Amino acid sequence: MNLGATEALKLTSFLTAVALLVQNLEFWRLRRKLESLSLRFCPRVFSALLGLQLASLLALNVSSTSGPAAVSVLFASTLLISVHFRGRFSGGADSMGLVLLSGLSVAAWWPEHSSTALIYIGVQSTLSYLIAGVAKLWRARWRTGAALLSFFAKTSPYDVPRGFEALLGRAHFARGVSWFIILFELSLGAALFDSKWLLVWVSAAIAFHFLNFVAFGLNRFWWVWISSYPALFYLAQTL
Amino acid sequence: MRIRLSDFRALVPSWLFFDDATEGLEIELRVAEETDKPGPWETAFPRIDRKLADLFHSPEANLQLYRVSCFESLLAQSQEHLHDPASLASSEIYQLCLQLVREQRPKARFLQFRIGEALISSFHEDPI
Numbered sequence: 001m002n003l004g005a006t007e008a009l010k011l012t013s014f015l016t017a018v019a020l021l022v023q024n025l026e027f028w029r030l031r032r033k034l035e036s037l038s039l040r041f042c043p044r045v046f047s048a049l050l051g052l053q054l055a056s057l058l059a060l061n062v063s064s065t066s067g068p069a070a071v072s073v074l075f076a077s078t079l080l081i082s083v084h085f086r087g088r089f090s091g092g093a094d095s096m097g098l099v100l101l102s103g104l105s106v107a108a109w110w111p112e113h114s115s116t117a118l119i120y121i122g123v124q125s126t127l128s129y130l131i132a133g134v135a136k137l138w139r140a141r142w143r144t145g146a147a148l149l150s151f152f153a154k155t156s157p158y159d160v161p162r163g164f165e166a167l168l169g170r171a172h173f174a175r176g177v178s179w180f181i182i183l184f185e186l187s188l189g190a191a192l193f194d195s196k197w198l199l200v201w202v203s204a205a206i207a208f209h210f211l212n213f214v215a216f217g218l219n220r221f222w223w224v225w226i227s228s229y230p231a232l233f234y235l236a237q238t239l
Numbered sequence: 240m241r242i243r244l245s246d247f248r249a250l251v252p253s254w255l256f257f258d259d260a261t262e263g264l265e266i267e268l269r270v271a272e273e274t275d276k277p278g279p280w281e282t283a284f285p286r287i288d289r290k291l292a293d294l295f296h297s298p299e300a301n302l303q304l305y306r307v308s309c310f311e312s313l314l315a316q317s318q319e320h321l322h323d324p325a326s327l328a329s330s331e332i333y334q335l336c337l338q339l340v341r342e343q344r345p346k347a348r349f350l351q352f353r354i355g356e357a358l359i360s361s362f363h364e365d366p367i
Contacts, residue, residue, distance in 0.1 A: 022295060029298040037338050038331070040242060079250065087248035088308045090301065095252035124252060131254040151257070154265050157303035158289040210294075217300035219293055 002195075003233050005114045009107050011230040012121065016100045017060050019223035020078060023090070023097070024054050027081070040084045049084070053077040068108040075101040092128070093220040099124045100227055115238075122235025125228035126188055129205075133185030142182065145174025157217040184208060192236045202229050265355050266310050268340050270347035283340055283352060306339050314354050 003011070027050050035043045052073060059070040078101060082094045090097075100121060107117040136142035141150075149168045152160060168174045184204065191201035209222040266284060271277040284306055287299050313327075313336045320327035327333050340352045 025296060026298040026301055029296070030302055033302070033342075036342060038335055040246060079247070082249040083242060083246040085305065086243075086246045088312060089305050091249075091308060092252070092254065092256050094249035095254075098249055099252060128252070128254040132256055135255050135257075147257070155304075155307055157284075157287055157300040157307075159286045213294055214289070217289075217293065217297060217304060219295070219297045220301065222294065 002237065003230060005118060005234065008118050008230040008234040009104070009114055012100065012118070012227060013060060013104055015227035015230070016097070016104065016224075017057050019100075019220070019227050020053065020074070020097060021057050022223050023093075023220055024050060024057065040086065041080075046081075046084055049077050049080050053081065068105070071101065071105045071108045075105050090220045093218070093224050096124070096128065096221075096224040096228060100224065103231070115234075118231045118234040119238060121228055121231035125225070125232050126192065126235065128225075129185040129188045133182050136178070136182045136185070142178055143175070145171065145176070145178040148178050148181075149174050152215060156215060158215075181208075192232070192239055195233075195236060198233065198236050202232065205229070264307060264310055264314065266307070266340075266352065268343065268350060268352045270344050271349040271351070274349050277349075277351065280353070283343055309336050309339060310354055 027046075031043070031047060031050070034046070039046070041049070056070045056074040056077065059067065060074060075098070078097055082089065082098070087094065103117040103121040106120070107114040136147075139147065141147040145168075152168055153165065168177070188201060188205075191197045206222075206226060209218070209225055212218045213222050266282070267280040268283040269277045269280050284303055287303065293300055309332065313332045316330060316332055317327055320330070336352070341347075341350060344350055
């Protein structure tokens with residue numbers, strides 16, 4: 001899959017806008033419920049930030065190219081929304097959203113550095129899998145599958161299907177799934193060097209994040225990580 | 240409103256996604272009319288139904304994940320307050336966690352929460 005910088009940027013810009021729109025609409029829905037909590041800004045400022053983010057998202061998608069002002073306002077409002085929750089609302093998804101927006105901002109202000117901006121996004125996306133894979137490989141509870149079961153049983157916001165909990169309760173199955181995840185995350189390093197394998201790897205990654213959504217409710221991760229894949233393809237072409 | 244440098248944590252990606260110390264937290268609460276007669280411990284944040292449409296719009300599941308994240312932070316910070324446990328109760332994160340639990344039982348006279356067996360709060364009384 002060959003992508004020029006312009007196509008890769010347009011795709012990244014569109015997918016990022018969709019990912020942030022999903023987040024924005026979720027926050028609008030939660031707005032009243034969050035009013036009773038001691039968060040960083042007062043409810044009015046939070047609503048204003050959501051309005052600003054929504055307006056800049058629309059501006060970003062209506063125009064054929066990402067205007068520097070729209071991307072910068074989007075970056076600032078997204079960062080401040082994250083600050084409102086002390087940087088804890090969506091953890092890694094917040095970070096990846098800001099990585100995408102910082103790359104898009106650089107490309108919008110300095111088009112001659114578009115390639116560098118895409119490579120930055122691609123490198124961060126790669127690191128997200130490699131670091132997570134190495135960290136799991138390093139920990140005995142991940143290697144045995146115990147950590148996976150613990151997260152699934154206690155952290156998921158959803159009810160655990162009985163059959164799946166029973167399956168994960170079997171040591172061999174949990175260990176197998178854990179090792180599959182570890183090897184899948186680490187294999188991105190090799191897939192980057194072969195465009196056909198990268199296409200297969202990205203297809204598997206889309207399914208992997210979908211399963212993470214089903215198991216752990218991480219819908220935001222699905223959207224933002226998919227948004228980084230055009231940059232992965234671009235990065236692979238430069239290697 | 241006092242913004243801290245740590246509020247900008249999303250700017251510095253860690254890509255670790257999990258913390259051994261707070262892996263798979265179980266957060267429970269109990270309510271009481273009198274502090275010496277507490278009710279049974281129960282899950283603080285009941286699980287929600289899973290729907291495919293949540294992929295596009297899932298405010299409740301994300302709020303639930305945020306709650307867990309706040310309690311992870313509280314548990315991590317509790318280690319810094321071992322010498323003076325009372326100071327933990329006045330920390331911002333403790334108060335936020337208390338609000339998150341309180342909104343689950345807004346009419347309870349006394350309320351207590353715990354994170355696994357590791358951290359148990361004292362009874363809190365709010366006006367009914």
